[in-house]
Amino acid sequence: MEKMEDCTHYAKVIRSAPLLIAVFLDQETMYNRTKDIQAIGAAIQNMLLSCCDLGLGAVWLGEILNSKEKVNLILSCPGSMELMAVIAIGHPAQEASGTSRKGLKEVCFEEKCSRKWR
Numbered sequence: 001m002e003k004m005e006d007c008t009h010y011a012k013v014i015r016s017a018p019l020l021i022a023v024f025l026d027q028e029t030m031y032n033r034t035k036d037i038q039a040i041g042a043a044i045q046n047m048l049l050s051c052c053d054l055g056l057g058a059v060w061l062g063e064i065l066n067s068k069e070k071v072n073l074i075l076s077c078p079g080s081m082e083l084m085a086v087i088a089i090g091h092p093a094q095e096a097s098g099t100s101r102k103g104l105k106e107v108c109f110e111e112k113c114s115r116k117w118r
């Protein structure tokens with residue numbers, strides 16, 4: 001885990017987390033790259049939601065992908081395993097502070113349809 005600190009700008013997150021989960025795409029067994037990556041994103045989201053449910057803190061680390069070859073070396077993973085993310089998990093040091101998000105109206109488009117549904 002100490003070696004993993006050198007793989008990302010978010011070394012502080014890694015240092016303060018007692019558990020890291022590295023998530024890989026197995027390029028040898030994947031059947032559709034796009035769908036498999038979508039499934040991995042959903043799996044990561046489920047892990048984050050479970051952590052939240054358990055009262056744990058978790059951070060999705062994507063910036064570490066800039067050093068994915070180095071991570072593979074540290075974890076002795078073959079090149080066919082492509083790093084997708086690292087999830088840092090621990091006990092939250094403080095209450096989560098609210099973040100600024102765009103309002104639904106900014107990101108959703110509602111089309112009015114005159115057709116009647118049966």
Ligand SMILES: Cc1cc2nc3c(=O)[nH]c(=O)nc-3n(C[C@H](O)[C@H](O)[C@H](O)COP(=O)(O)O)c2cc1C
Nearest residue numbers: 008010013059060061062063064085098099100101
């Ligand atoms: C694809 C992806 C990559 C991310 N990579 C990082 C990262 O490298 N470092 C980090 O601190 N947070 C990373 N995050 C977490 C976000 O910064 C943010 O905390 C998270 O999306 C939760 O959003 P919220 O703060 O609006 O609840 C990433 C999130 C996603 C979806």
